[in-house]
Amino acid sequence: MASIAADDLVRMRANLLFDGPSRSAKLSRFWILLLLSAAIASAGIVSDSTATVIGAMIVAPLMVPILGTVLSISTGDRANVVRSTAMIVAGAAAAIAVGFAFGLVAPLDVVAATSSQVAGRVHPRLIDLLAAIATGAVGAFAQCRDDVSDTLPGVAIAISLVPPLAVVGLTLEGGAPGESLGALLLFLTNVAAILLTGVVVMALFRVQDIAPPAGAKPLNRRRAVRFVVALVVVIAIPLGVATVKLTRESTQASAVAGVANDWVEGTDWTIIDVRRSDEGLELFATGPEPAPPPSLLRQGLDEAGFEGLDVQLHLIPELLLEVEGG
Helix, strand or coil: CCCCCHHHHHHHHHHHCCCCCCHHHHHHHHHHHHHHHHHHHHHHHHCCCHHHHHHHHHHCCCHHHHHHHHHHHHHCEHHHHHHHHHHHHHHHHHHHHHHHHHHHHCCCCCCCCCCHHHHCCCCCCHHHHHHHHHHHHHHHHHHHCHHHHHHHHHHHHHHCCHHHHHHHHHHHHCCCHHHHHHHHHHHHHHHHHHHHHHHHHHHHCCHHHCCCCCCCCECCHHHHHHHHHHHHHHHHHHHHHHHHHHHHHHHHHHHHHHHHHHHHCCCCCEEEEEEEECCEEEEEEEEECCCCCHHHHHHHHHHCCCCCCCEEEEEEEECCCCCCCC
16 A cells, blocks of 8 residues: 655645644634534433434534644654643543533433433444444545545444543433443443554554654654554454353344244233343233233243343233223
């Protein structure tokens, strides 16, 4: 792959780094857009609006310091690695604070049980890391090649940086710290993936062959790259554990649903949902009274190998009333 030209590096530095004569303008733009995107994301999550959350993804500027860190690692610019990393940390903290503030005024606790937007962001898996790796590669490629910069809005939507942080704040306020950790892990997964693929893409464009700016303190590139790789590996471990656990639970829930459907077969009752909750496995069924005997469900579960599995059975009776006309 051809190396980038000096003009390309000037453009990338102007786009991604918070230094130079326009530093104040870059900082004000970053913070204004960050706070607004965090507010939009929080409002979208509280209202359970996917369209609003997507809008926040497009506005969010957090990809800039992340790719700025990548560029600084590639050019060996220690000062800008520190500066960009500080912007990532400070920006993440600010987005979490905005989410927490929205949680204070929300009419209900915004947690996985009350919002699908939260539920989709508190259980990251390995597939999320793989998706972030691919998306991060596109983002770095779009910076190295100005002729594909029109892909950046799509990258912003795919990578989802600010919404997980808003979820962290909302779930912290809602008293669900476990869900907060899950959303924070999703954010860190996305950041680590962008750093890793960004360094690889910029290495392919031979950005590392360009010397750091005059007067800049040099950075040990190999050490920085090893740190990024280690970060991805460390994050991949809980993602792998979560993937195995979620797969096992999904398989179990599917098997229990099959037993439950056999339990109501021949009756007017219907199984409407089988789900995991903090209390364990919950089974929801509806139909006219009388309901099938729960003891038969227990017998079916035991015969299927679920002797030690506790299931909460929610029976929702149907009431048929005739409203006669005059």
